[in-house]
Amino acid sequence: SQLSSARYGKDNVRVYKVHRDEKTGVHTVVEMTVCVLLEGDIETSYTEADNSVVVATDSMKNTVYGVYPWPQNLKQDISNGLTKVMAKQHPVTPPELFASILSSHFIETYSHIHAAHVKVITHRWTRMTIDGKPHPHSFIRDGAETRNVEAVARRGGGITIHSGISGLLVLKSTGSAFHGYIRNEYTTLPEVWDRILSTEVECGWTWKPFAGLSAVRQSVPKFDRAWQASRDITLKTFAEDNSASVQNTMYKMCDAILAAVPDVATVDYSLPNKHYFEISGFPSCGVPDRGANKKADLSWHKGLKNTGKDAEVYAPQSNPNGLIQCTVTRQ
Numbered sequence: 001s002q003l004s005s006a007r008y009g010k011d012n013v014r015v016y017k018v019h020r021d022e023k024t025g026v027h028t029v030v031e032m033t034v035c036v037l038l039e040g041d042i043e044t045s046y047t048e049a050d051n052s053v054v055v056a057t058d059s060m061k062n063t064v065y066g067v068y069p070w071p072q073n074l075k076q077d078i079s080n081g082l083t084k085v086m087a088k089q090h091p092v093t094p095p096e097l098f099a100s101i102l103s104s105h106f107i108e109t110y111s112h113i114h115a116a117h118v119k120v121i122t123h124r125w126t127r128m129t130i131d132g133k134p135h136p137h138s139f140i141r142d143g144a145e146t147r148n149v150e151a152v153a154r155r156g157g158g159i160t161i162h163s164g165i166s167g168l169l170v171l172k173s174t175g176s177a178f179h180g181y182i183r184n185e186y187t188t189l190p191e192v193w194d195r196i197l198s199t200e201v202e203c204g205w206t207w208k209p210f211a212g213l214s215a216v217r218q219s220v221p222k223f224d225r226a227w228q229a230s231r232d233i234t235l236k237t238f239a240e241d242n243s244a245s246v247q248n249t250m251y252k253m254c255d256a257i258l259a260a261v262p263d264v265a266t267v268d269y270s271l272p273n274k275h276y277f278e279i280s281g282f283p284s285c286g287v288p289d290r291g292a293n294k295k296a297d298l299s300w301h302k303g304l305k306n307t308g309k310d311a312e313v314y315a316p317q318s319n320p321n322g323l324i325q326c327t328v329t330r331q
C-alpha cells in the first residue's frame with residue numbers, strides 16, 4: 001500500500017469574540033466555528049508511526065484561540081516579528097482575513113507544511129432593536145444561515161479564498177413555473193405555470209488568487225461588500241424572477257454577482273428544490289396520484305376545491321427533493 005493523499009487537523013473549534021467600545025459602551029460579538037487541515041511532509045506519521053512530523057491538532061486549536069502553550073515561543077515569535085495567529089490578538093473579521101492570517105501562520109511556522117486549509121463558519125448574532133433603537137449588547141440568532149470562508153495558503157503559492165452563504169431558507173408562494181420538460185413513459189409530473197418555490201441557499205464565490213497575506217489585507221474592504229452584494233442579489237433575484245426553473249434562476253444569480261464583484265472569478269450554487277405538493281390521494285408509495293383517482297384531492301370532503309387556482313392547502317415534502325447545482329465563470 002501507499003499513501004495517496006493526507007491532510008489532518010482540528011475541526012469544530014468554536015470561537016466567540018466580543019469587542020467592547022470603551023467610549024460608547026457598545027459591544028460587538030462574533031461567533032465562528034473553525035476547521036484547520038494541514039498538508040505537507042507528514043506521510044511518515046501515517047506509514048511509520050513517526051509523530052515527529054505531527055503538529056498536534058490540540059496545538060492547532062490553541063493557535064486559533066491564540067494561546068501559545070510555551071511562553072518562550074511567544075517571545076521568540078515577537079522577536080521574529082512572526083504573524084501571531086490569535087483570535088485574541090488579531091481581527092476575526094472579515095472572516096476572509098482571519099482565515100488567511102490563520103492559514104498563513106501554519107506555512108510560516110512549520111517548514112514541512114505545504115498547505116493549510118482553514119474554514120471559518122460565522123454564525124448570525126444580529127443586534128436586537130429594542131423600542132426602535134439598536135441595543136448596545138443584546139443579539140438574536142435570526143436563522144441558521146451562516147457566512148462561510150475557506151482559505152488555503154500554499155507554500156510558494158499564495159492564498160486562494162472561497163467565500164459563501166449557507167442555510168438561507170427562502171420561499172415564494174408564486175412567481176415560479178416549470179413546464180416544457182421531457183415527457184415520456186417515466187413522466188407523471190404535471191406541468192405547472194404557478195407553483196410554490198422554496199430552497200435553502202448554499203452558494204459561494206471564488207476570489208481571483210491572492211499573492212499572499214498582504215494582498216488579502218489590501219482587499220479587506222471588498223469582502224464584506226461582496227458578501228452583502230451576493231446575499232442581496234440572491235434574495236432580489238429569487239423574489240423578482242418569474243422563474244422558469246431553479247436552473248435558470250440560479251444562473252441569473254451567478255451572472256449578477258459576477259457583474260457586481262469584479263474580483264470574483266467564479267460563482268457556484270447548490271439549491272435543493274424543497275417541494276410543496278397539492279393535496280391529493282397519495283398511494284402508500286407516496287407518489288402523488290395524478291391520474292387514476294380524480295377524487296383523490298379534497299373534493300371527497302363536501303366537494304372542497306383545493307387544486308390548481310383554488311389550491312390553498314399544500315403538503316410540504318421533506319423528501320425526496322430536487323438538487324440543482326452550477327458553477328458560472330466569466331467569459
Ligand SMILES: O=c1[nH]c(=O)c2nn[nH]c2[nH]1
Nearest residue numbers: 178244245246247273322
Ligand atoms: O426547477 C425545477 N427544475 C427541475 O429540473 C425539476 N424537475 N422537477 N421539478 C423541477 N423543477
